[in-house]
Amino acid sequence: MNFYRLIMKEYSQQELASQPIGYWSGEAYRRVVGRIRAELATEDLTQPHWWTLNHVAGTPGMWSRAKLVERLVPFDDLGIDFDAVFDDLVARGWMKEDAGALALTAAGEAGLLRARDRNARAHEQMHEGIGTAEYVAALNVLRRMIANLGGTSDLP
Numbered sequence: 590m591n592f593y594r595l596i597m598k599e600y601s602q603q604e605l606a607s608q609p610i611g612y613w614s615g616e617a618y619r620r621v622v623g624r625i626r627a628e629l630a631t632e633d634l635t636q637p638h639w640w641t642l643n644h645v646a647g648t649p650g651m652w653s654r655a656k657l658v659e660r661l662v663p664f665d666d667l668g669i670d671f672d673a674v675f676d677d678l679v680a681r682g683w684m685k686e687d688a689g690a691l692a693l694t695a696a697g698e699a700g701l702l703r704a705r706d707r708n709a710r711a712h713e714q715m716h717e718g719i720g721t722a723e724y725v726a727a728l729n730v731l732r733r734m735i736a737n738l739g740g741t742s743d744l745p
Contacts, residue, residue, distance in 0.1 A: 610734065621715060628707040632700055637674045639708075640664060642683070642693065642701045650690045657691065664745065 622636070629639055640661050645652055652660075658671045665671075675691070678684035683697030693701065716724065732742035 614731065624711045624715070625708060628711050629704055631707060632704050634700075634704060635669075635674070637661065637665065637667075637669045637671060638678060639704060641671070641674055641678060641691075642697060642704070645684060645691045646693050646698065646701055649692050650687075652691045653689045654686075654691070 625639075626636060629635060634642075641657065644657060644660060654672065654675055657675075661669075661671060675684065675686075678697065679686060681696075682694055683700055685692055685694055736742040
């Protein structure tokens with residue numbers, strides 16, 4: 590059993606219903622993204638590196654720099670220079686560019702697999718004690734709030 594879950598205090602439904610969603614969604618974001626970023630950092634990767642590797646691996650030869658930047662910009666909350674990320678992955682030998690199309694090298698595929706393993710362990714910890722139905726319900730509540738406020742609630 591996870592230590593963190595052991596010390597989680599229980600509150601009444603009324604107490605919890607009065608809590609500000611902005612605080613709790615923000616705190617969850619900081620904890621989840623912080624953990625993911627820490628796992629990626631062990632491989633000297635950032636989230637934009639991670640997004641790039643996953644997209645290029647998912648559809649090899651489909652992505653030009655411009656198309657991939659257009660796809661990734663909506664996820665960026667840090668003002669990332671994606672060309673610098675692409676250049677870094679090429680310089681470390683993880684990605685190559687042939688006739689304008691990006692593709693992973695064997696080293697890039699191996700690095701992506703190592704990072705996926707680390708992130709999978711982080712996700713296991715995050716989901717500990719949370720059933721699939723609870724997780725889906727939480728996501729649907731957040732998606733509804735996003736849609737209610739004019740955002741896109743479609744899956745990325």
